[in-house]
Amino acid sequence: MAKLIPALPSVTGKMTPGERRLARRLESHLEDDYLCWYDVPVGARSLHPDFLVLHPRRGLLVVEVKDWKLESIRSIDKLSVTLLADGREKRESNPLEQARQYAFGVCRLFESAPTLEALKRLNANRIYLPSRAKDMPDRDRLAMRFEQFKARA
Numbered sequence: 001m002a003k004l005i006p007a008l009p010s011v012t013g014k015m016t017p018g019e020r021r022l023a024r025r026l027e028s029h030l031e032d033d034y035l036c037w038y039d040v041p042v043g044a045r046s047l048h049p050d051f052l053v054l055h056p057r058r059g060l061l062v063v064e065v066k067d068w069k070l071e072s073i074r075s076i077d078k079l080s081v082t083l084l085a086d087g088r089e090k091r092e093s094n095p096l097e098q099a100r101q102y103a104f105g106v107c108r109l110f111e112s113a114p115t116l117e118a119l120k121r122l123n124a125n126r127i128y129l130p131s132r133a134k135d136m137p138d139r140d141r142l143a144m145r146f147e148q149f150k151a152r153a
Contacts, residue, residue, distance in 0.1 A: 002030035002053075003150065005037045014039070018067040019050055026053065033143070035150060043105035049098075052106070056146035062103045064095040 004027050012020055019038070026036045030053075037052040051063040074082040074089060081092045 001028060001032060002026050002034035002036050003032075005035065005040075011038055016065065016067050018065045022051065022063070022065055026051065033146065033150075042102055043108055045105070047102050047105050049102035052102075056143055060103070060106060062099040062106065064099045064102070066092075066095050 004023055008020075008023055008027065011023075015023065015038070023036070023038060026034070030036070033056060035054045037054075039048050039050065040052060041048055042052075049062050050065045051061075053061040053063060068081075068083060072083050072085065074084050076082070076094060079094055079097050081094050083090050083092060
C-alpha cells in the first residue's frame with residue numbers, strides 16, 4: 001500500500017470527488033515503496049499539482065485530476081480545453097499542459113538542490129553519470145537508502 005502525504009483522512013474534505021477516488025486507488029493499488037503527495041506546493045510560484053507520485057526506481061509522475069464528464073468536453077488542444085458548463089462554453093487549461101508545467105517546476109527544484117549544486121561545483125557545472133556498469137549505483141543500496149528516507153518522512 002502506497003503512503004499518501006498528508007494522510008487521506010486529513011484532506012478528504014478539501015478534495016474533489018475525482019481526487020478522493022484517485023487517492024484511494026493510489027493507496028490501495030500501488031506497492032509499499034511509492035510515496036504520493038497531495039496538493040503540495042512546488043517551486044518559487046508555489047504551484048499545486050494534485051498529486052506527485054514517487055517511486056525510487058520508476059521515477060516521478062505528476063497527476064492533475066479533473067472531474068469532467070466526457071460529454072462536457074467540446075474541444076481540446078495542446079494548451080486548453082473548451083467545456084460546456086451550465087449551458088455556456090468555458091475555457092480551461094489543458095491538464096496535460098498543467099502537469100507538464102508542474103513537472104518542470106519539480107525539475108527546477110531538483111536542479112537548484114544544494115547537493116546538486118555542490119556536485120556541479122566539483123566539475124565545472126557538469127554532472128557526469130557513470131558509463132561502466134561496475135561504477136553505477138547499486139539498486140539494493142539505493143532502495144535501502146530510500147526506505148530510510150521514507151521512514152523519516
